[in-house]
Amino acid sequence: MIESALLCQKKDSYTDSVYSKDALGTILTISQRFSFSKWKLTDLIFYGIDPPLTVQEYVELSMSGSTGERSxxxxxxxxxxxxxxxxxxxxxxxxxxxxxxxxxxxxxxxxxxxxxxxxxxxxxxxxxxxxxxxxxxxxxxxxxx
CATH class of the missing domain: 1.20.5.860 (Photosystem II cytochrome b559, alpha subunit)
Structure with missing residues (x-):
């Protein structure tokens, strides 16, 4: 299942939210039940943002993120x-x-x-x-x- 939501600035490590590095505030929320086994890592996904993310970029973004600490x-x-x-x-x-x-x-x-x-x-x-x-x-x- 894919769920989508709108607007946020950075990745929250306590949710399933992923933010594109180039999407200027667009947030893409993916359910944890979602499996990547259906696509190759180079397949483009999330066409609603420009440029679209590949599966590999999504996985990398979902693994990284902010701890919420101040700089x-x-x-x-x-x-x-x-x-x-x-x-x-x-x-x-x-x-x-x-x-x-x-x-x-x-x-x-x-x-x-x-x-x-x-x-x-x-x-x-x-x-x-x-x-x-x-x-x-x-x-x-x-x-x-």
Missing amino acids: FADIITSIRYWVIHSITIPSLFIAGWLFVSTGLAYDVFGSPRPNEYFTENRQGIPLITGRFDPLEQLDEFSRSF
Whole structure:
């Protein structure tokens, strides 16, 4: 069974609707019970639009479509986006700066503070140089912490 309807702009992925790339708003709705096995892929169908679609073009159009999401350019040029993000983006930078400057980041992740990398006893970089006694060197380095 073929059903036809009129007028819409883009494909709605939640319906059976298909829109021709050149039809300027013409919508062709095909029932899901419709089978393409009767035609070759190069047969022209939908003569009501100019240029007519082939079966292959119809199948390609029906598989593609819009998710209904706004484009990135549309989002970042909206006033609502900048009202929200003019507060949140600086807040994130301030929160990160406070996280590091208060020392909480060093405590949470267990990394040494900048003045704790080298102690009075250990001024060199802790490198393992012995091939046959690495465990002893690791124990020696860990005792110096």
